[in-house]
Amino acid sequence: GAGVSQSPSNKVTEKGKDVELRCDPISGHTALYWYRQRLGQGLEFLIYFQGNSAPDKSGLPSDRFSAERTGESVSTLTIQRTQQEDSAVYLCASSPLMGFGTDTQYFGPGTRLTVL
Amino acid sequence: AQSVTQLDSHVSVSEGTPVLLRCNYSSSYSPSLFWYVQHPNKGLQLLLKYTSAATLVKGINGFEAEFKKSETSFHLTKPSAHMSDAAEYFCVVIPDEDSSYKLIFGSGTRLLVRP
Numbered sequence: 001g002a003g004v005s006q007s008p009s010n011k012v013t014e015k016g017k018d019v020e021l022r023c024d025p026i027s028g029h030t031a032l033y034w035y036r037q038r039l040g041q042g043l044e045f046l047i048y049f050q051g052n053s054a055p056d057k058s059g060l061p062s063d064r065f066s067a068e069r070t071g072e073s074v075s076t077l078t079i080q081r082t083q084q085e086d087s088a089v090y091l092c093a094s095s096p097l098m099g100f101g102t103d104t105q106y107f108g109p110g111t112r113l114t115v116l
Numbered sequence: 117a118q119s120v121t122q123l124d125s126h127v128s129v130s131e132g133t134p135v136l137l138r139c140n141y142s143s144s145y146s147p148s149l150f151w152y153v154q155h156p157n158k159g160l161q162l163l164l165k166y167t168s169a170a171t172l173v174k175g176i177n178g179f180e181a182e183f184k185k186s187e188t189s190f191h192l193t194k195p196s197a198h199m200s201d202a203a204e205y206f207c208v209v210i211p212d213e214d215s216s217y218k219l220i221f222g223s224g225t226r227l228l229v230r231p
Binding site: 043048105 | 152157158159160161162165206217218219220221222223224
């Protein structure tokens with residue numbers, strides 16, 4: 001079956017513009033996660049969706065970042081008024097069960113965002 | 117706070133020789149630990165995970181890791197490196213049981229395999 005997919009794979013934008021990143025989780029996966037990976041660093045947790053529960057947004061770095069998910073399907077991560085420090089690879093993951101830590105997260109290939 | 121430290125940013129080995137990627141963790145309770153691998157232009161893939169069962173964990177592609185509580189370590193090993201093992205490897209810990217979905221990643225170790 002298909003894995004987690006993300007689009008676009010690459011995005012170059014100008015400082016101050018808004019961008020929208022998309023994630024299609026594996027069908028049937030109830031939990032969805034967004035992470036950010038800056039160059040040469042590990043992943044930073046951004047946000048977590050689990051079914052119809054309120055998302056955990058504690059990792060979002062500023063109010064310029066927001067994310068939505070409709071049901072158990074597609075999620076979009078929006079960055080408003082992009083800054084150069086937002087340049088990174090944004091990774092999405094999904095998992096099949098209740099989002100517990102031992103539940104394996106399946107990662108997409110990421111969207112590489114470059115802010116000029 | 118829980119954290120992981122990957123002691124080497126780069127490791128270079130010859131094909132056919134053993135691989136050792138080091139990871140130390142900091143946790144106030146018995147943690148769950150993972151190793152993920154990231155090949156160029158591919159998504160992260162789970163190699164193996166430790167969840168307080170057997171301390172020696174076997175993963176995919178011949179990798180294994182041993183949980184040593186006394187040393188707070190979870191080093192990744194493989195007896196014989198293959199060219200296809202060249203990738204970035206991340207040691208990961210779960211921060212606490214209440215936020216067990218917020219994986220905490222180390223900074224990564226890039227494995228280079230020489231012919």
